[in-house]
Structure formats: structure tokens, C-alpha cells
Amino acid sequence: MNEQHSFRAEVKQWIAENFPRTLAGQNPATVGYAPALEADHELWRQRLAEKGWGAPTWPKEYGGAGFSQKEERIITDELSDADAFNPIPTIALMGVTMVGPTILDYGTEEQKKKHLIPIARGEVTWCLGLSEPGAGSDLASLRTRAEDNGDCYLVNGSKIWTSGAHHSNWCGAVVRTDPDAKKRNGISFVMLPMDQEGVEPRPLKLISGASAFCETFFTDAVADKSDLLGELNDGWSVVKRLLQHERQSQIGARTAGAKSERVQDIAERYVGLDDSGKLADADLRQRLANHLMDRQSHALTLGRIAAEAKGNVEVSAASSILKNSATHVSQTRADLILEIMGDQGLGWEGDAFDPNELETVRSWLYGMAASIAGGSFEIQYNIISKNILGLPETTQQG
């Protein structure tokens, strides 16, 4: 048995012995938490945290397992095969995929020890205060400021679309620290606790009734100087890196769908087959085939990049290409499924629709956000044209 096979066998066995079977199919990222299963969820979190499998590629001294990306993929596959899941990235919210990797890149030893271990163990939840009412795509126009107050900064201003701010313990925020510098030069990245008087997250109600985001107001909120990430006034480099990590986390997940039903099977169920055994709608068949080819091309490209990088892919501007491609594939899939379901793809609630149909409609609607979150489609094209194709900057000054 080669090394990879024996690693896979060990992972499979550990999951079989440690995953509480009551949690099969109960991934909180997709079905939320069932209160009756709280104790089992907590037990599973603790077991994963002890193994360092919450963030398996992070070094052991910072709460990870020191695994390669290939080994991490084996764990993900085996969890999926066992109908199990890793809840820690969901609990940590922006912690495992974005803030943590950026602390690994820019943090001091003290910051790594202080912040990474609780993130990798799923003991803290992080949000990100980047966007402001006047600074979304043009993030460098941000106006929230931080002023030197001895051993801390005092933060004043407001952020918007702060996902999960109302249940986060920490916030990574970009703030203006030098109002006189050119706009991308006078920015810093601070980390501050949410549980303090000067921070007020106000949930924004969405069309679905849920509140995933907040407006977050800072009034003399305190950020300790030891929690400045990177150099003072060099926060633009930190946030560019953080956004690359965000895009990297968005390039595969939605297309992986290891356990989700194949679109062609859904089509067969709802639309049926003709006498020759083909999908009974020729136009749909053509578009479905195009989608499957796009999906396969995206997956093969990801595989090629991983193979060329010998398993450990560095984040770069290329993540913008992959983010757009992943978004295109996942949104096309969602559109096709809805169309295939016909009238059954129009339900929001009620007995006329089964739970799977209702869930499909909700995730189709939520999936639209994928071409905005982490930087819109158009902004990725701008990055590709400037940083990959070397074309001149035409859209943003300063």
C-alpha cells in the first residue's frame, strides 16, 4: 500500500470510530444546528480540534495538523463519504479561510499563537469589516478611521455587509490611519474584539427574513496596538492578500458537490427520456451538455494547477480567474436545476413542494451573491486585465 493509500485508510478508520453517527447529514453549513444534537456537535468539534483537523494544513504549533493540501483533500473526501463534515470553518466564519491564512502570512509570532489556535479549534467566530457604504468595489475609498491613543487605536466609523458580525467574537477591519496619504497608502488592518462598548452590529434583514449581515458601527472602539496586522499604513497589502485567500476559498467548494445529486439525474426525474433514451428536451439537453463540459473543464483546471504546484497551491491573482469560473459554473447549475424542476422550482414554502425543492430555490437565490461577495465579477475581470494580462489601470485612481 503506498503512503497516500495508508493515509486514506487511517483517515477512514478514525472517522468511523469518532464521528457521532447521530450527526450524519447534519452539516450545520447546509442544514443549521438541531438543538437536540448540541452535545454531539460539541463532542465532534472537540475531537476534530484535538487532531488539528479544523484547519489541517496549518502548522501543528498553531492548532493545525501540518498536512499538505493533498492530505486535506483526502480528509474532505473521506468526511463526505461518511456523510460527515468539518464544522470548524463554519463556526470560525471568516477565521479558517481568510483571517487565519492572512495571519500566517503577515502575523507576528505572538499574533499567530494568540489568534490561530482558537480559530483552528473552532472556539471563536471572526467577521470582516471591509466594505463601507461608499467603499465596496473601490475599497480604498474607505473612511472608517483609527487614531493613535497610546497603546491602542480608537476606531470610529461604520462598515456594511459585515457577515455574521452579530455573533462574532473578533473583527478584522481595514481602517484609515493616515488621512493625508494617497488613498491606498494610508490604510491599516486592525483586529479588535467585538464584545466591547464601542462596537454595535445592527443586523440587516434580507428578503428571506434571515439576517446574515450587519451594519457595524464603531464609536471609540479599542484595537490594541499588538493587534495591528502587518505594518502601519501598509494595510492595503494585507487586505489584497486576504482577498486572494477569500477567492481561493471560493474556487472549488460550490462545484465540488460530492454528495449532491447529478443534474442529469434530476433532469431525467423531472423531464423524462424520449424513446431513444435521451433527455426529452433537445434544447435543455444541449445546454446541460455545455454546462457539464464547463464544470469538467473547471475541475480539470483546478486539478492541473494542484498537480503543477505539487499539491500545495499558492494564492495569486489567478484566483480571480478561478473565482469567476467557479461562480459561472455554480450559477449555471442552479439556473438549470430550477428550470428543470418547472413549477416545482417556484416554491418558497408550503406543502406543495418537498424540502429538497424548497432548499434548491433558496440556494439558487443565495448563489446569486457569489458574483458579488469577495469582489464582483467585473472587479475580478479588472484584476485579471491588470495583474495577469498587464493592461493599464483604467478604473481606479489613487
Ligand SMILES: Cc1cc2nc3c(=O)[nH]c(=O)nc-3n(C[C@H](O)[C@H](O)[C@H](O)COP(=O)(O)OP(=O)(O)OC[C@H]3O[C@@H](n4cnc5c(N)ncnc54)[C@H](O)[C@@H]3O)c2cc1C
Ligand atoms: C454574500 C455576501 C457577503 C458579504 N460579506 C461581507 C463581509 O463579511 N464583509 C465585508 O466587508 N463585505 C462583505 N460583502 C460586501 C462585498 O464585498 C461587496 O458587496 C462587494 O465588494 C461589492 O461592493 P458594493 O456592494 O459596494 O457594490 P459596488 O462597488 O457599488 O458595485 C456595484 C456594481 O458596479 C460594478 N463596478 C463597481 N466598480 C467597478 C469597476 N471599477 N469596474 C467595473 N465594474 C464596477 C460592480 O461590479 C457591481 O456590479 C458581502 C457581500 C455579499 C454579497
